[in-house]
Amino acid sequence: MKTRNLLSYAAILTLSLATVATRAQEGPTPTQFLVTLDSKSPVVPTPDSLKLSVNNKPVPITSFQPVAANGTQIAILIDDGLRLSVGSELAALKKFVLGLPPGTEVLIGYMQHGTVVPTQPFTTDLQAAAGTFRLPIGSPGLSASPYFCLSDFVKKWKPEGSQPKARFVLMVTNGVDPYNGSTSIANQDSPYVQQAVTDAQRAGVSVYSIYYGDSGFRGGRGSFSGQSYLAQIADSTGGASFYEGTGNPVSLVPYLTDFQHDISETYVASFQANAGSGTRQEMLRLKLSTSTPKLKLRHPDEVPAGNIE
16 A cells, blocks of 8 residues: 555655746747748848747747858758769759858768668868869769658757757759659648658758759659659748759759858848747748838748747
């Protein structure tokens, strides 16, 4: 009988401690997300001109600051199954990296077998990073799935320091998900693509992509399928997808220029999330609008509560 009472007391104590811990996580929680401006003329919105809705409820923006070069990380992920003709674009990729503002951290990686093989860790040595580009291996389907690779990469992307940095991924891939079966128009709902979206949102990563053909595909509906998935990830994370019809682009330069411009026009928006569910990993639905004329805003659809300290 005494043993049973002791177990009961222990259970009550455990429950009480768990309740206290849960309550400690409730209430206003600092949260942030990236916002990219899309306008033909230079304009800088103020927090007063922005209207934020979180889970369909209005929430004030507490801060809206431009991304700084020394607070930016860019990962360029190249599908190792691309056609070898992409070799003619290596000079453009190198020039892009060398043209980034000093202080920007860059990582070059190749997508293989569901993971990313980096050529070096994140570095501010742009010259060294640019020198690591190489021809892809060119074996059909070598990445396994670019979405497996993306999920694996962003989940391993650990924060450094107390203040999280703005994170961007640029994928050069055909975007085809071979694990989702047919590439027909009627089969464009891949759980692996959706998982990659969620993982990128949790990691605070804006995903950009440039479509380029894989050695195993020759355009057609495979190209359409891949471009559709890449657009889905871009739209959901606040990035952009670049492609030119169903063939390879004549040059990557215009897309790299647009990508660099987008980074320079990206801001960090902060607000206080009400983590009433007691978990800092709750995903919050976002909708941001502005009263500034002729200005469009890109941002992730969802963000985890309490993603900053």
